[in-house]
Amino acid sequence: MPTQSPPTNRPRETASFAETALTLGGKSADEARRTGAIDTADDQVEALFAPEYQTVNSPVHRAVWDRGVPVDLFTSATPQTPPEVQRVMDDSIAVVQRHKQAGTLLNDEGKITENVLADLGSAGYWGLLVADEYGGAGAPFSSFAPFLTRMALIEPTVAGLASVHGCIGAVDPVRTFGNAEQKQRFLPGLADGSRLSAFALTEPCAGSDLTALRTTARLEGDHYVVNGEKLFITNVVPGRTIGLVCLIDPVGPPSRGGHEGPNSVPLGSRHLQAGEPAVLIVELPRQENENFQLRKYGLWALRRTYNRGIIFRDFRVPAENLLTPPRGDGLTIAYHGLNLGRVSLCANAAGTMRLMMANMIPWAKFRRTYGAPIITRELVERRLGELAGLVVACDALVAWCAGLIDRGYRGEMECIVAKIFGSEAQKHAAIEYYMKTHGGRSFLVGHNFGDNIHEYLAPCIYEGEGEMLGMGFFKSLVKHHGKTYFEPIGKALAAAGIRQPNPFNPAHAWALKNVALPYMKWMMARRLRPVAAAELPNMPKALREHAEYACDRIQRMALEISSTMSRFQLKLADRQCRMAELSQRCQDLITMLTTSMYGARQADTLVQDAADIMCQNLRQKLLGRRPSNHYFRRVTELGAAIADGQFRSIAGVEADAILMPYEQQPA
Numbered sequence: 001m002p003t004q005s006p007p008t009n010r011p012r013e014t015a016s017f018a019e020t021a022l023t024l025g026g027k028s029a030d031e032a033r034r035t036g037a038i039d040t041a042d043d044q045v046e047a048l049f050a051p052e053y054q055t056v057n058s059p060v061h062r063a064v065w066d067r068g069v070p071v072d073l074f075t076s077a078t079p080q081t082p083p084e085v086q087r088v089m090d091d092s093i094a095v096v097q098r099h100k101q102a103g104t105l106l107n108d109e110g111k112i113t114e115n116v117l118a119d120l121g122s123a124g125y126w127g128l129l130v131a132d133e134y135g136g137a138g139a140p141f142s143s144f145a146p147f148l149t150r151m152a153l154i155e156p157t158v159a160g161l162a163s164v165h166g167c168i169g170a171v172d173p174v175r176t177f178g179n180a181e182q183k184q185r186f187l188p189g190l191a192d193g194s195r196l197s198a199f200a201l202t203e204p205c206a207g208s209d210l211t212a213l214r215t216t217a218r219l220e221g222d223h224y225v226v227n228g229e230k231l232f233i234t235n236v237v238p239g240r241t242i243g244l245v246c247l248i249d250p251v252g253p254p255s256r257g258g259h260e261g262p263n264s265v266p267l268g269s270r271h272l273q274a275g276e277p278a279v280l281i282v283e284l285p286r287q288e289n290e291n292f293q294l295r296k297y298g299l300w301a302l303r304r305t306y307n308r309g310i311i312f313r314d315f316r317v318p319a320e321n322l323l324t325p326p327r328g329d330g331l332t333i334a335y336h337g338l339n340l341g342r343v344s345l346c347a348n349a350a351g352t353m354r355l356m357m358a359n360m361i362p363w364a365k366f367r368r369t370y371g372a373p374i375i376t377r378e379l380v381e382r383r384l385g386e387l388a389g390l391v392v393a394c395d396a397l398v399a400w401c402a403g404l405i406d407r408g409y410r411g412e413m414e415c416i417v418a419k420i421f422g423s424e425a426q427k428h429a430a431i432e433y434y435m436k437t438h439g440g441r442s443f444l445v446g447h448n449f450g451d452n453i454h455e456y457l458a459p460c461i462y463e464g465e466g467e468m469l470g471m472g473f474f475k476s477l478v479k480h481h482g483k484t485y486f487e488p489i490g491k492a493l494a495a496a497g498i499r500q501p502n503p504f505n506p507a508h509a510w511a512l513k514n515v516a517l518p519y520m521k522w523m524m525a526r527r528l529r530p531v532a533a534a535e536l537p538n539m540p541k542a543l544r545e546h547a548e549y550a551c552d553r554i555q556r557m558a559l560e561i562s563s564t565m566s567r568f569q570l571k572l573a574d575r576q577c578r579m580a581e582l583s584q585r586c587q588d589l590i591t592m593l594t595t596s597m598y599g600a601r602q603a604d605t606l607v608q609d610a611a612d613i614m615c616q617n618l619r620q621k622l623l624g625r626r627p628s629n630h631y632f633r634r635v636t637e638l639g640a641a642i643a644d645g646q647f648r649s650i651a652g653v654e655a656d657a658i659l660m661p662y663e664q665q666p667a
Helices: 017-024 029-046 059-065 083-102 114-123 141-152 156-168 171-177 180-192 330-366 378-407 412-443 448-460 466-496 506-511 517-528 541-574 576-600 605-623 629-643
Strands: 197-200 216-220 223-234 241-248 264-267 270-273 277-283 292-295 307-318
Touching: 029 330, 059 412, 059 466, 059 541, 059 576, 083 114, 083 141, 114 156, 141 156, 141 330, 141 378, 156 171, 156 197, 156 330, 171 180, 171 277, 171 330, 180 241, 197 223, 223 241, 223 277, 241 330, 277 307, 277 330, 330 378, 330 412, 330 448, 330 629, 378 412, 378 576, 378 605, 378 629, 412 448, 412 466, 412 576, 466 506, 466 517, 466 541, 466 576, 517 541, 541 576, 541 605, 576 605, 605 629
Parallel strands: 197 241, 216 241
Antiparallel strands: 216 223, 223 307, 241 277, 264 270, 292 307
16 A cells, blocks of 8 residues: 555646646647646656655666666565465465356356356455455455466456456555545445446546546535446446546536635545546446446457446436545546556466466477477477566566555556556467467367457557557656756746757857756766666576666666657657657566566576576567577477476466367377
């Protein structure tokens, strides 16, 4: 849980960095306002955390902008899971295994049955992230996240539902932002599974642009009257408890004197203004009615759970269900839970890719070409070796991010790295390794690939589309640097009426004489001082080389990023391709460092080898080099060892039956 700073009731007096930059950069007032609203929500989430755990002190930010990489902050530890939490996890695994073996996992619609969900509730599954005082297990997130990998090995949808319920559903908003009465009222039911939850944020016209929300809540007496439509809401059926993001609708003529007036409603110790986002905890009726309906549509992904739209028409919600963050609004609440969901997504990918590997090996041993099983072919061995690298990197990112969250860090940028890598790794593994190894049989009905291809691809969109998130990562990375050095320059240029600054123009130089000096000092110091050597622990030679390379290149990115900011100035917001490219390089270096550090502390040499392969792949990508013969030898040796059953984390995983087997000819 975050360490919260004292709330403030002061009105917002200054524009955000993004709003100022866009305004000075010639954007419309509406675009500047909308972007500024998102930037302000981000600031409000930051304010929930003690300064030492905010973004400017996060591992990624410090690695890029400080002199010297804080290696200790990139080192994960094995979680210490309390016995009572471990018991809940083991019992939950047993529930899913029992139903899977009995053929009772899915209902007639192909969805996870209510009996399975109820049995998981009895085991304590839904209360893993709920404190024990409210009937939950109070699991550390560093135990919960890798447990989802374990659950995904049996049924990825059940693992995903734990994330929907506990991370982005109603559990995190209530436990983090609810008052004492709300926690007592909602958390016990969320813990025992009698009220499973979802989070209703997306709308037909509002996805990445959350400023386009249209669902409204109008205060009438002691209830809010809700009107609007939500879309793509996972785990929603009648009877669920949802966190609903909506806009406060005006309840009277505009106020003329400050925050209180007929167009504002109480929000804790302040008033929520008309048009401001808010979160209501909504208990959906057990059946649809004239005020609440579900919009049903065909959806290829999420096929084993219910994903529906929600339509509200004058739907009444008790006013006491409004969540009251110490500062901020509904977007603050929404942004907070997404980090947990992003790490959980990466954990699910680690389990799903293990399932792919476990199903590749039996087929590759069965399938023969030119008199020999394809498991002995280099191309198949390479696929297995590289797949292991992706799995270990996901494990590393999950362990690292979950540990940071438990330590109190916000972890915004770190969790974005995990989400993007995990979703892209799963997509790549499904198509390049799993599908190509199984050939045409991949598309048979009943084959794990053909039946689940949309499940493998859709995580690239969940919790924020990858490239959009990558730009969010970049904006978080440069925000403090821009506000410190470039915003004063931009304001000075605007005040002087200069649109295209020229440092050789005396008038321009004079206008910038006071504000440019701090940046020049920073830039010269960065250029003249050598890169600080990384203080690494004892590591295997290959992994140490990767860690040293990553630390060196991460530090060098500061000048390149700052030079890009200097070149494009206030037009940088329009250079999405450049921002995305810089962001991805930085993410790859962070993944390399995290994976090498994680691999180094593993006793299993096969895991160390997989980490080495992943880091070699990332370095080839960063340098634009072709794989060497040494790399091919190493990755195929790793693949052969995996084929021989030495990758212990898939031991005991039951592979699907081979479809359309044929009679083998004598060798």
